[in-house]
Amino acid sequence: MDTDEIPETHPRYESLITRHRIEDGVEKGITSRQGLIAQGRGEAFDYLIGEQTIPSADEAAKVAAAYLLLADNPVLSVNGNVAALVPGEIGELADATGAAIEINLFNRTEERIERIADHLEEHGVTGVKGLKADERIPGLDHERAKVDSDGIFTADVVLVPLEDGDRAEALAEMGKTELVIDLNPRSRSAESATVPIVDNIIRAVPNITAHAQELDGRTPAELREYCEQFDAEAARTAAEKQIRSGDLD
Numbered sequence: 001m002d003t004d005e006i007p008e009t010h011p012r013y014e015s016l017i018t019r020h021r022i023e024d025g026v027e028k029g030i031t032s033r034q035g036l037i038a039q040g041r042g043e044a045f046d047y048l049i050g051e052q053t054i055p056s057a058d059e060a061a062k063v064a065a066a067y068l069l070l071a072d073n074p075v076l077s078v079n080g081n082v083a084a085l086v087p088g089e090i091g092e093l094a095d096a097t098g099a100a101i102e103i104n105l106f107n108r109t110e111e112r113i114e115r116i117a118d119h120l121e122e123h124g125v126t127g128v129k130g131l132k133a134d135e136r137i138p139g140l141d142h143e144r145a146k147v148d149s150d151g152i153f154t155a156d157v158v159l160v161p162l163e164d165g166d167r168a169e170a171l172a173e174m175g176k177t178e179l180v181i182d183l184n185p186r187s188r189s190a191e192s193a194t195v196p197i198v199d200n201i202i203r204a205v206p207n208i209t210a211h212a213q214e215l216d217g218r219t220p221a222e223l224r225e226y227c228e229q230f231d232a233e234a235a236r237t238a239a240e241k242q243i244r245s246g247d248l249d
């Protein structure tokens, strides 16, 4: 079935659309085959969370928006899953916050980087970073350490969705404020985040954009105050509680 053949009234509409996007991503050489497994894991958590943005995730999305608006050099990191699932939406978030977009892959090949850059361009996103890869994240082996010197390497705030734990931890070690989108509240990425957003990326990215648009115009002092009152551990605990009490209807 093609994406446009799925009726919006289908009870699992969002999930089916997501699967199609990931499948297309693999066919186009954008998403890695491991990305399919990662998506399956995410879906299981999403199912238990009720396929909805829970209040603690909404609050985290708003705080993430505040951090992005306050940042000097914010960067949105894009991997093969992110590019397949939210290519246009990530561009809208960059526009709303003034953030740069950098392709940063776990399974890095030049061919995949170029395909992802082309795919993003087809969705109106230009000027992406990650092609130069002239710096390295300290403490990480080989390909996945490669970043741009004027991108992730020097960023003060980085959004890292659907991230592998090692790299998320290494970025946190570099002292970066890390905003993580991950449906597993106890993944190493979520645990190392300044702001863990436990939500499906399909919902989370447009939600951060909406919050950024609504917060635009607030003073830096107001935004800072908002960031400082956020309790990351409380957000992880609230999500874990929701998942553990989720039913299997």
Ligand code: PTJ
Binding pocket: 031, 032, 034, 035, 037, 038, 039, 040, 041, 042, 043, 045, 079, 080, 081, 104, 105, 106, 107, 108, 161, 162, 163, 164, 165, 181, 182, 183, 184, 187, 199, 200, 201, 202
């Ligand atoms: O494109 P590459 O080469 O950089 O590879 C990307 C993957 C995703 C394969 C790589 O980063 C990886 O293996 O990630 P992990 O370790 O499987 O972690 C992915 C995390 O994202 C898991 O905790 C999943 O539960 C979560 N996740 C998966 N799909 C979604 C999600 N979280 C939010 N929204 C989703 N749609």
